[in-house]
Amino acid sequence: MEYLLIIALTLGIIVPTTYLFYNYSKASSQELVDAQLVKLGRTIVDTSETIFYTGEGSKTVLELNVPDNVVNAQIVDGRELVFNITTNFGDEEIVFISNVNLTTNGANCIANVCKLPDLSNSGFKKIRIQATKSSAFIDTA
């Protein structure tokens, strides 16, 4: 009887606690990915603008950590840096608008969309940003 009571009491504490923490962590992980991605996107766009306005030939290398949920990264119309992500909430796009023209390797471009393969999967990345006459050029360092 004592044994059963102890087991019941333990389960009574563990089960609801696990449920609460699981649900809470689901929401928190989404906020965490969002925060990481905002930092990543803002760093790239802000650095691109700084490098471009510093003048042609200026360049820098960024060391960035791409979060797990990123499945694709691309530049649209030279002004939108778009990250496609998959979360518990579904597929969505996180967009960063640049005030300078963003370009990358022409081989990755189809019409107005240029893919950034190095930023399309998770992990530690080195990205070079270089100022050209008319744009900030983004590619792998």
Added chain:
Amino acid sequence: MGKSQASLEYLTTYAWAFIAISITLGALYYFGFFDFAKFLPQKCIFPEQFKCLDFSLRSNQVNIKLVNNLGENVCVKSMSITNDAVTPVSCTSPIGSQGACAASEWQWDYAAEKDLSFTSCSSGGYLSGTRAELKVTMVYYAINTPTKPLHTINGRINGKII
């Protein structure tokens, strides 16, 4: 003393305890004590670009206050609410002023806060006094981007309907 007699004595001694515990558990379940979801914090989570400032869930109505942090004026093409129910919740979407956007779309300026009201919410277990987990989907495009590519964001609201 036989084994069966010992078992019978054990049962007669502790039967009242089993019955009392069963009744107590039944009562706790009936009064919703085991509905652990109610202990979760009420939350409204949107991506940073369209941060959720406040929200309320009322019977037949969902109110959300969002701010445009994109750094750009946008046109909202559609906005909808759903949930995981077999017959999902259905609401009438909010409509803003058209501005520079096409018909059936509405303009949302940079840094502007919007109070959005989804009205006539029904189905999907959307009932007063219950807890709801809703998914909000918004499709928009940036006005100044030449090809106006559509982008989708998802937000989630978890709260009690009052």
